[in-house]
Amino acid sequence: MSRRVSDHDVPEGKEMEINSAPSSRRYSSENLPYVHKVGVPPKQNLLKEFTSTVKETFFADDPLRPFKDQTGSRKFVLGIQTLFPIFDWARDYNLSKFKGDLIAGLTIASLCIPQDIGYAKLANLDPQYGLYSSFVPPLVYAFMGSSRDIAIGPVAVVSLLLGTLLQNEIDSSKNPIDYRRLAFTATFFAGITQVTLGFFRLGFLIDFLSHAAIVGFMAGAAVTIALQQLKGLLGIKHFTKKTDIVSVMRSVWGTVNTEWNWETIAIGVSFLVFLFIAKFIGKKNKKFFWVPAIAPLISVIISTFSVYITHAEKHGVQIVRHIDKGVNPISAKEIFFSGEYLVKGFKIGVVAGLIALTEAVAIGRTFAAMKDYQLDGNKEMVALGTMNVVGSMTSCYVATGSFSRSAVNYMAGCNTAVSNIVMSMVVLLTLELITPLFKYTPNAILASIIISAVIGLIDIEAVILLWKIDKFDFVACMGAFFGVVFVSVEIGLLIAVSISFAKILLQVTRPRTAILGKLPRTSVYRNILQYPDAAKVAGIVIVRVDSAIYFSNSNYIKERILRWLTDEDEILKENQLPRIQYLIVEMSPVTDIDTSGIHALEELYRSLQKRDVQIILANPGQVVVDKLHASEYTELIGDDHIFLAVADAVRACTSKMEQP
Template sequence: MGLSSIDAKEMDYRSLSSSEHQQPPYMHKVGLPPKQNLFDEFKTTVKETLFSDDPLRPFKDQPRSRKFILGLQAVFPILEWGKSYNVSKFRGDVIAGLTIASLCIPQDIGYAKLANLAPQYGLYSSFVPPLVYSFMGSSRDIAIGPVAVVSLLLGSLLSSEIDPTTNPIEYRRLAFTATFFAGITQATLGILRLGFLIDFLSHAAIVGFMGGAAITIALQQLKGFLGIKKFTKETDIISVMKSVCRSAQHGWNWPTILIGAIFLTLLLFVKYAGKKHKKLFWIPAIAPLISVILSTFLVYITHAEKQGVEIVRHIEKGINPPSVKEIYFTGDYLLKGLRIGIVAGMIALTEAVAIGRSFAAKKDYQLDGNKEMVALGTMNVVGSMTSCYVTTGSFSRSAVNYMAGCQTAVSNIVMSIVVVLTLLFITPLFEYTPNAILSAIIISAVIGLVDYEATILIWKIDKFDFVACMGAFFGVVFASVEIGLIIAVSISFAKILLQVTRPRTALLGKIPRTNVYRNIQQYPEATQVPGVLIVRVDSAIYFSNSNYMRERILRWLTDEDEQLESVNQPKIQFLIVDMSPVTDIDTSGIHAFEELHRSLHKREVQLVLSNPGRVVIDKLHASDFVNQIGEDKIFLTVGDAVLTCSAKSPAEVV
């Protein structure tokens, strides 16, 4: 039988490398890219970082009138998709808007209490901001309004500066100030196209932070659920449980517990049914409003408030009053509002972008992150001037909006109209609404934020991510929301630093019957080439990791020489560094290679490079490092490098 083409190539390869006098066949040289001046290089980098989507592309070669229209559409996307709007889409948006309105009204009243604000401010925040977003936002599915996590965060940060009970007016003014600066932060990130900064908070850290916040929010609801009058202002689990245990001595309010338990059971049951049967999504969506109506009627006819059941009492009637003059633009509270606003704005932005991206992926359309930031920022700035506090996209309401068949952002407009009608005509009916039902609604809403399935998946995929997740979770639960946030950010940055300062390296070996070289730990059948050590660096080489990279390669070489010496085999003569994954190198990295070259020269080992990229080879030439090692020591592939090294060495390729 004749030899296969692979066997023939292998025999030819062996015969070629067995003779030290035989020259290797013609090989392609690593190309040197054309020189790029500093300005062009800087312009390319900035464009790729901030303008990779080329926002000016639609404006090219367009008349001035058309550019004006395109500019308006860029700021107000409703002018673009509104041209194709029809009755069919309107029908879907009306149904979705009515559905999320029934969910948001009871939630808004409860979330305002989380922020230590009067109930009407939660309703105000579901009127103006959704209208602004409808005109400026690019997501078709996101539902805007107050959310539990941001409300808790805002309430916690604000109450650490001003007591909402003794100084309600100053507290409210600081809330509007924080909302104003939250919007300024979000809009600035979008205008300057710095949205990539929010990606530094890893998914694992967000999962842990959200889960911890959900537990904290649920624990805070024990006050209303159990009818406790004196409750701790701390948010950690230890302080909360101590407060609950102390209050038990004075007795909990059993009518309150009965109301809360009955309706919480009902809400959890319909929520479970809605997940099992997707067509019944509307039942858990309207269940909170139905629960509020029933519990309010029950308290009204029984006068349960006389038995100690805490009720909402008065909700201010009417639409949003202006609050521009209440914002602190000077004084001691200006910087405090700025600090709180930046933190709340970043968390709100992270949540909204995550929601928008997930639903955009489901419906297969593009979401412009920078436009989203400008829209979210603008709505919060306008909201701060119309008695609203920080709003963002809601997980629960956006999911209901999506399942209800929303087509465009008009569903937010429908929701806003329902909320304003509620503010004008219906708020007096909420006077007898028990706090227990609001606590039950919030508990049922935040349970979904504890994503145990994602946590298990994080554990399976990346243990360091799991540490970040658990660090954020326990920081929120056992300390405070701020501490949990700091831990989440710190661990995320620690992971980045660890990956940058300690890049992965690997020893490569030849896959049998191929000319392919792979990691010998991943491919046990891969064999090392006698007299040649092949190392791959899996990272860009910068000042932060260059010394580690040099020391790690020398350790590989030392260990290999010791093993060869123990079996009376000749030492390594060639060190091949596979630079395929090396995307960039700085002066410290080149200096590390120069030191590596000198160290190898003392050991009588030749340094060989394989497949450096365009940026890397350009810098190697500019630093004159190529002349130091010789142009004949840089190859297009590892196979070419091994073939040449083997031709110069008496050792045979296995």
């Protein structure tokens, strides 16, 4: 619908039309002295508007587009390829790509095997369950996942979180069978949660956990995990089951004279130094990425052989002792589908599933951006969820994308998810042939490997950047960090989520407003705090609202505008200048308004009437104008008090003030 310049402003024979979009009008207010008014947009159909909103929220990528105008057989093939992307990219797979995937798969396998054994201990499970979780889930993901670079398996943060939450319900040392069953139950529901989010395209929900909160939570979890490893690194037998730093340090220093074992400390510290040196070499020269990747396995081999030939276990060095040989046993019957542990498993699974999903999606997006390909977040959720559901039925606990292994996978030159299949096959051979050789592996080595792995989760540069950019983000980061370190993992997570939501609420309920002034020699109006040379217009206050106006912030916006007006009036009185006659509200940033917002504008109008001040609206969007007309607010203030731009509104107000 076009808008016309008001007849009394346009000379005879000069009538012209202005397009609805301000940016596409034929004549700018800079070239003509005419005042451009805003017209009424065409009324939208409610069903179409609702359908459009739902589509944009859940189906912005239009997943059905590839299926349009296709034959039935073609639709079936596309459906299979959508569910199993491997059938799409496998058509172009060749020997050259396999070489890269083979090297990458062998490299990450050498890293994951010792890590998996250690991470299983974090989850209070026997070592073989960590290996099980790097066999089945990566295979499932390779067929269903859309990321080329992500490496699947147990990760430190989720292992610690799962172990802490499970231990709160069942003591793993007193009732290991039910503990293991609850772990499978939690894994099952973690997978169901992930599949549900992906199937119903609710992936945007995980974005509510802010980047700042994730940085703090990960750093806190890294410190907590590292502190937990002091048990194995120092040879302590009686260690606290709590995770807070106070309890851990009390447990450490309380056993200095009774349980610390110097042989264990020597093994652990020496190999920890070796692992850090290997990391430094890999970081210094990217060509040597394989050095830190293979260092953990070398450490395990050398330390295990040393303990075997010296029989250090007889001198107090704690060893793994036993890892079950063989492939994953079926565990579907062990999942609690009824009884008191069903609800507990569900709650733990939802939390662990969301954290695992957040980490995996973040990793996948990072490497997809580096290689410049698209990653379908909803497909990823379905793939991750399916692999955990299948994993829960094959003796696995929650698996997800590992950042350290994914980074090695990327640097090793992986091309497709086949690298996960190669890694899975190596783990299978390990389970079938090599597990008895881990009998003499010292726990101190596993502790060293975990400490060296989790240190990378502490991102100091990100924390410094948060401080520089947004102090509230920094507070959120530190809140999550200290919550994890000084209380517990679940409390730290709760703080992270709470602060993320608090930030959203604060931004929604207390939006920014600004006083605008005119830039010299232009018709542009900008924030006077940002542009010191912007000058206020005599007799007029121009306020910009930088947010949609909803029930949550409408009263604040109304009161803030009135405070701006009161402050300006006081300044004018002190300087004996003419009073304010017009209030112009710049509404271009106002994307939407609800009934509470309109009610607040009506109250603002009445308050201004008592002060003998006229309200003017400048450049409201289509949705806002539609609602203002539907509520008859435009009739209340007058159709001639809504303008295309601030400059138009100022000219109209100035001309009226100049009239005798």
